[in-house]
Amino acid sequence: MVSSQTDEVYLDYQSARPVDHRVVEAMQPYFTERFGNPASLHGVGDRATEALEDSRAKVAAFLNATPREIIFTSGATESNNLALIGFARRNKRSGNHVVITEMEHISILNIAKYLEQEGFRVTRVPPDQYGRISPERLRARVTDETILVSVGWASNEIGTVQAIPAIAEMLRGTGVALHVDAVAAEGQLPVDMAAVPVDLLSISSNDIYGPQGVGALYVRKGVRLAAVTMGGGQERGLRSGTENLPGVVGMAAAAGIAAGEMSAESVRLAAMRDRLIREVLSNVPDSHLNGHPTERLPNNAHFRFEGIEGESLLLSLRDEGIAVSTGSACSSKTLEPSHTLISCGLLHEEAHGSLELTLGRFSRESDVDRVMQVLPGVVKRLRGLSPLYRAK
Amino acid sequence: MKSTQYSEKTLDHFRNPRNVGVLEGDDVAVGRVGNPVCGDLMEMYVRVKDDRIDDIKFQTFGCGSAIATSSMITELVMGKTLDEALEVTRADVADALDGLPPVKMHCSNLAADALHDAIKNWRSGKRLEPLGADEIAAAAKGCSSGATGETTVIQGTEDYAGKGVYASVADVTALADKRVLVLDKGVASARLALELTRVTPRVIFLTELDALALPDELASEIKRSDVKMLFQSRLLAVRGEGEVEKVLVHDLDEDSDYELFVDAVVLLED
Numbered sequence: 001m002v003s004s005q006t007d008e009v010y011l012d013y014q015s016a017r018p019v020d021h022r023v024v025e026a027m028q029p030y031f032t033e034r035f036g037n038p039a040s041l042h043g044v045g046d047r048a049t050e051a052l053e054d055s056r057a058k059v060a061a062f063l064n065a066t067p068r069e070i071i072f073t074s075g076a077t078e079s080n081n082l083a084l085i086g087f088a089r090r091n092k093r094s095g096n097h098v099v100i101t102e103m104e105h106i107s108i109l110n111i112a113k114y115l116e117q118e119g120f121r122v123t124r125v126p127p128d129q130y131g132r133i134s135p136e137r138l139r140a141r142v143t144d145e146t147i148l149v150s151v152g153w154a155s156n157e158i159g160t161v162q163a164i165p166a167i168a169e170m171l172r173g174t175g176v177a178l179h180v181d182a183v184a185a186e187g188q189l190p191v192d193m194a195a196v197p198v199d200l201l202s203i204s205s206n207d208i209y210g211p212q213g214v215g216a217l218y219v220r221k222g223v224r225l226a227a228v229t230m231g232g233g234q235e236r237g238l239r240s241g242t243e244n245l246p247g248v249v250g251m252a253a254a255a256g257i258a259a260g261e262m263s264a265e266s267v268r269l270a271a272m273r274d275r276l277i278r279e280v281l282s283n284v285p286d287s288h289l290n291g292h293p294t295e296r297l298p299n300n301a302h303f304r305f306e307g308i309e310g311e312s313l314l315l316s317l318r319d320e321g322i323a324v325s326t327g328s329a330c331s332s333k334t335l336e337p338s339h340t341l342i343s344c345g346l347l348h349e350e351a352h353g354s355l356e357l358t359l360g361r362f363s364r365e366s367d368v369d370r371v372m373q374v375l376p377g378v379v380k381r382l383r384g385l386s387p388l389y390r391a392k
Numbered sequence: 393m394k395s396t397q398y399s400e401k402t403l404d405h406f407r408n409p410r411n412v413g414v415l416e417g418d419d420v421a422v423g424r425v426g427n428p429v430c431g432d433l434m435e436m437y438v439r440v441k442d443d444r445i446d447d448i449k450f451q452t453f454g455c456g457s458a459i460a461t462s463s464m465i466t467e468l469v470m471g472k473t474l475d476e477a478l479e480v481t482r483a484d485v486a487d488a489l490d491g492l493p494p495v496k497m498h499c500s501n502l503a504a505d506a507l508h509d510a511i512k513n514w515r516s517g518k519r520l521e522p523l524g525a526d527e528i529a530a531a532a533k534g535c536s537s538g539a540t541g542e543t544t545v546i547q548g549t550e551d552y553a554g555k556g557v558y559a560s561v562a563d564v565t566a567l568a569d570k571r572v573l574v575l576d577k578g579v580a581s582a583r584l585a586l587e588l589t590r591v592t593p594r595v596i597f598l599t600e601l602d603a604l605a606l607p608d609e610l611a612s613e614i615k616r617s618d619v620k621m622l623f624q625s626r627l628l629a630v631r632g633e634g635e636v637e638k639v640l641v642h643d644l645d646e647d648s649d650y651e652l653f654v655d656a657v658v659l660l661e662d
Binding site for chain 1: 396403406409433435456458571592593594622633634637650655
């Protein structure tokens with residue numbers, strides 16, 4: 001495996017995951033001997049259609065949905081575009097108000113801005129200090145004009161998990177549709193469409209160790225969308241363009257593996273996460289946990305360290321062969337600190353000093369050992385340079 | 393180019409920064425630029441002898457390029473006359489580091505500015521002063537002094553009375569797990585802030601002053617506590633949809649406004 005065969009300690013699974021070798025094996029024939037366009041009317045095309053529909057059934061099973069409810073896309077960002085823009089346009093006559101949260105992934109935030117330009121009104125619900133959205137607070141923002149609510153199942157950044165079953169239950173029967181971006185949660189928590197009344201749900205392949213560049217949108221039977229990509233009418237007209245067959249086959253294989261291994265894997269990762277959190281908080285002075293203490297993804301540990309800046313921390317850890325992420329402005333394209341941390345109530349200077357460690361399928365206890373060997377010294381060195389840090 | 397794609401030389405200065413620290417004495421001037429809100433803060437100390445930089449040290453909070461440019465400029469100007477040092481520009485520092493990522497040229501290349509500020513302070517006779525001297529001046533021109541000298545109107549406090557804005561708190565457990573902003577109204581408000589830390593990890597104490605104007609014991613207790621201090625700050629407005637969601641804060645030092653997400657605002661009655 002990528003991470004276990006090198007000395008590099010990879011703790012940035014939320015950014016990208018290696019593709020599982022079993023997935024690569026499943027994909028391999030579809031680049032060469034089993035190539036084909038499902039739209040073709042000959043034997044090669046028929047076999048491609050079979051592979052496509054077989055994959056659709058596997059992804060549907062992963063979500064406990066029916067195959068007709070699965071639309072393949074190029075990834076979660078496209079799924080989010082189709083869900084929000086497609087739903088809002090198609091259901092405009094019912095109302096012009098959309099509710100999202102301040103915690104959403106950048107793709108949802110920017111789609112919401114776009115909807116505002118199209119004339120929709122968007123309300124953004126703030127979380128509490130742990131990143132949790134109160135279902136009651138959300139409900140209070142729903143008006144007669146509201147047609148859609150969009151909430152991420154979990155934060156890809158700070159790992160806080162939302163009470164999606166409670167939110168879905170609360171919206172049931174109100175005539176307001178619920179979209180859930182499940183990218184951070186899929187493969188880590190049960191995402192069961194038969195048990196939870198969600199109308200639209202975005203998932204990505206890479207977040208379950210499948211290839212990048214493929215994803216899906218779950219569309220509950222009866223939910224109407226307008227297409228946002230025009231063309232040959234593939235995917236029930238909702239997503240035109242020749243299907244990415246090797247990608248779709250890979251996503252289906254990844255979904256099958258995730259369904260089988262998730263419960264044991266989540267227990268394993270949660271134990272490592274808890275050890276990491278415990279040891280960082282007790283070995284690094286003036287360090288804090290961001291996100292929820294218990295309602296968090298099994299693989300996510302997110303900290304902030306007083307008096308230092310995240311990019312310096314990231315560079316120092318990179319020198320030690322440890323790959324991590326930060327919510328600091330200095331490592332972002334916009335030079336703005338993480339909107340997630342700000343919406344949890346952190347000051348900019350606090351958000352700058354954050355460190356995100358995300359575990360995954362190939363993480364080992366020795367990775368945590370290595371972080372604990374290095375991190376306290378790195379924080380101490382950077383604080384020695386900083387005019388801001390004064391030990392308490 | 394990625395924002396963290398640094399040259400080897402930049403990385404070397406980041407890993408092994410030269411001339412880190414502070415200088416003391418009456419032949420030392422200090423320059424300071426940036427602020428922690430933007431993610432960069434630099435302090436440059438220069439000791440001047442016979443119009444030359446006899447010694448120079450720095451402290452920097454910031455990203456890789458902020459630290460590397462600080463270190464680089466200390467090497468560039470050590471031993472130079474003040475006029476020569478003033479000619480060193482941001483571009484010179486970037487060149488000496490074999491270039492910086494474009495996005496870092498502006499925000500994290502403040503070392504030349506910090507040096508120029510130090511030289512300016514030296515020439516105007518401003519010697520090393522304890523940190524905060526500038527802030528005191530800024531605060532003095534910007535606000536009424538004293539913890540209870542509140543004269544500005546805070547927008548929204550009446551609209552949100554009972555919906556997150558409190559004039560008194562009889563039972564702190566009512567604010568358990570909330571993000572609470574306590575406005576400095578002197579000793580009683582400071583004691584309340586401390587008490588709140590028992591029920592919530594997020595208590596912010598906002599004051600227009602640049603240091604705690606409290607009895608010593610209480611001040612040191614607050615410093616040791618988890619109360620987050622916001623000095624030189626003025627509460628301008630309370631905002632939210634039907635209940636308190638955030639506040640608008642004016643930073644008196646930077647003369648800029650920003651929003652802060654909170655659940656409750658405590659404005660004890662005088």
